[in-house]
Amino acid sequence: MASTEKRNVSSAKIGTEKTKKAKIDPDILVKSILESKKHANDVFELLELLQSNKGKDVIGAIKACDALFCGLLERKDLHKGNLPEEEEALSGDFTAQQKYQIFMCHRYKSCKEILFDLLEHEEYNVKEGALCCLMKFAESEGRHPLEDLDWSEHYSFPRELIQLLVVRLLSLTTDNTMLLSRFQEFLDMADVRYYVMNSIRGNVTQIMDKNKGVPLPVYQNNVFSLMSNIAMSSNESELTNFMVTQETKHEDWKAAKLNEHRRAFEKLWLGFLKYKLPTNMYKRVLVILHDSILPHMSKPTLMIDFLTAAYDVGGAISLLALNGLFVLIHHHNLDYPDFYTKLYNLLDPSVFHVKYRARFFHLANLFLSSSHLPLYLVAAFAKRLARLALTAPPTALLIVLPFIYNLIRRHPSCRILIHKPSSQDELTEDRYNMDEEDPAKSCALESSLWEIKTLQKHYHPDVAKMAMLINTRLPEQQDDIDELLEMTAFELMEKDLKAQRKTIPLEFETATQLLKGGRDVLHHHFCLD
Secondary structure, rough: OOOHHHHHHHHHHHHHHHHHOOOOOHHHHHHHHHHHHHHOHHHHHHHHOOOOOHHHHHHHHHHHHHHHHHOOOOOOOOOOOOOOOOOHHHHHHHHHHHHHHHHHHHHHHHHHHHHHOOOOOOOOOHHHHHHHHHHHHHHHHHHOOOOOOOOOOOOOHHHHHHHHHHHHHOOOOOOHHHHHHHHHHHHHOOOHHHHHHHHHHHHHHHHHHOOOOOOOOOHHEEEEEEEEHOOOOHHHHHHOOOOOOOOHHHHHHHHOOOHHOOOHHHHHHHHHOOOOOHEEEEEHHHHHHHHHHHHHHOOHHHHHHHHHHOOOOHHHHHHHHHHHHHHHHHHOOOOOOOOHHHHHHOOOOOHHHHHHHHHHHHHHHOOOOOOOHHHHHHHHHHHHHHHHHHOOOOOHHHHHHHHHHHHHHHHHHHHHHHOOOOOOOOOOOOOOOOOOOHHOOOHHOOOOOOHHHOOOOOOOHHHHHHHHHHOOOOOOOOOOOHHHHHHOOOHHHHHHHHHHOOOOOOOOOOOOEEEOOOOOOHHHHHHOO
């Protein structure tokens, strides 16, 4: 009985102690530690609170650690240089101040390790707090370095801390898209952006080589999310925002030079894209390639291998690769053999239904705008589009028909497709071969655009009206198809509903309700209630 009571009392004491610890105010702990070195051991309670099971307590401890260690860095109360082991500090020939600095520097190291682990916490608020705290530490270390500055390349930037942070953000198992979006705020600083780019490149090479180039969807998604958040500067005068301002030799610092940023950016993307990507990621890369990546590369033509590989994939990926190829062909004089043959083979029924239809037709219109293209090639494109038009939806037809008309306007010799010379030996079948991949062998010039004549009976009045234009002499001015590219079926229906129609007098009384006329004929015959 007595032993049972003793157990209950001791349990009560332990519970009371835990309650007291749980009620400890981390701000008070920080204040006491900073006010007097005799309270140095209170830092253990703060680190313990940092590992609490309650998210609210952890967030409070994160803020307290931020205040504590940034304060210690500013006061130079952390050991600088190679950090001795704690046992060595106790037994070695160190002053009391040095021992204190070594002790607190070890606690600082432990705090950073816990914060890195918290980046994988189940609560987003905790992860965000840990990320912001680590970046505060990086800023403080930049101002008050813990290393001897005997190296000239990186000066006082906390490169190692940033590298470790990037490694944790690029998780192999956890999708960190939201956290990486939050990290974008720090990428606005030029020095952070420069060292993050170098850190990503090294990490990608290490991870992908270790995995023998096999796609890692979660990891590669994290890498792409971080890389796509990097907004490059256009000129060196924009490199003014730095996390760490170097007091001396700033002009020699690589992080302050636009050429070094461009070189790092180029190596970063080339290093990422040389490995096989998950299929859905090809689309995400190609969507931003032409305006967010190529303009900031020193040698954009280095992307030709990736673009040609993507162009050969087929489907929507090939359509998206056109943007990048367009930039390289028109702005960097790229010679791409069989380009028009591949573009011709991209024309299949699916092109009218893909998400990137508007972009494809815009670029195809640009590629076919040259008046120096051979007649057989233009005729093959016109004929293939006309054949596909037979099964296309109205929204696509309102793009395709003006597209074909523009081809004929640019190349008047193609009018032979409209007006075939009459002869006694007129063919009874179409010589055009839709399955032939080579436009030169498709026999398009031996055919005619009879498909457009067929569309003159189309159920949609706008399509039928547009198809009728082929019966007249086409005006020389080309149609602007850009305003039609984004038209949807909903917009087309809205346009039809809003159109004013003529009222035609009829011999019966107009119905006022569903199945119910003015004389109530249906009700009389069918007894409708």
